[in-house]
Amino acid sequence: MTSLKLFLKGIKCFMNLIIMKRLSKYLMYLLMVYGMITCNNSDKKLPNTTSNQIQFSDQQLYTIDNSGISILWTAHKFTNIVDVSGTFNTYIFESKKTSGTVENILNKSKLSIPTATVNSSNPIRDFKLDTYFFKAFNTSKIIGTITKAKENEGIIDLKMNHTSKKIPFTYAIEKDTIRLFTNLDLTYWKGEEALKTLNTECYELHKGTDGISKLWTDVDVVIKIPAHKTLIIN
Structure with a gap:
């Protein structure tokens, strides 16, 4: 067992x-x-x-063409707002860098516009703009310096009528063109008297269907800078 x-x-x-x-x-x-x-x-x-x-x-690099730059402005008349657009025949755009990232190209760049070259595709209107607005506005040149450009937003220091103001703008790349967008309220540069002088001269032309002669104080501005892609860096 x-x-x-x-x-x-x-x-x-x-x-x-x-x-x-x-x-x-x-x-x-x-x-x-x-x-x-x-x-x-x-x-x-x-x-x-x-x-x-x-x-x-990744950062896309560009090279700009200063000779192809254009400046478009759009003013507004009538109570119900009708646009009047134009450009300037002459201007100088100086960039410390003509190639690099968009931010590098825009930062510290300078713009100078002789106001006598205003062009609205109407010679009579252009004469009045030069004589009754810009001369009354004490502005033979519009001078701007971009002090900041980053992530599609920036600041431009704009001088008119012996007054400098920092104005925000936005920018974007569209079809090989850097486009800057901003809106200028001319009262920031004490433009009321110049606007009044121009509106008095063009009183009937600025009168809408309501019988009110109106010239708005703000102007839309678009600056187009041709830019060609070069290469991408990491």
Whole structure:
């Protein structure tokens, strides 16, 4: 009886040993599979991270053409607002850098516009604008300096009528052209008297269907700068 117990006990120990070995083998197998899965997942994440970094750090470089710059202005008359648009035949745009990022090109650039070259496609109107507005406004030249340009917004220091004002503007790239947009309220430069002088001279021309002669104090301005892509830097 004692021998039988010892025999059964021996068999039990032997079976336990076999089970432990199998469990150890399965455990090792599971650890190996887990390791492979972890490594594969890590490998899959790397390209996305790298791609994001490249996308974030890419900067497009441009070269501008100063000779192709245009300045468009839009004034407003009548109570119900009718636009009168034009440009200037002569202006000087000076940039410290003619190539680089848009921000590098715009920052510290200067603009000078002789107001006698105003062009609204109407010679009689142009004469009146020069004589009854700009001369009354004491402004033979409009002078501007861009003091800040970053992330599609900027500040331009604009001098007219012996007065300098910092004016916000926005900018964007559209079809190989840098476009700057701003709105000028001429009262910031004490332009009320000059506007009154012009409106008196053009009283009937500024009269709408309601019989009121109206010339608005704000002017929309768009500056277009031709810009050609060069390369991308990281």
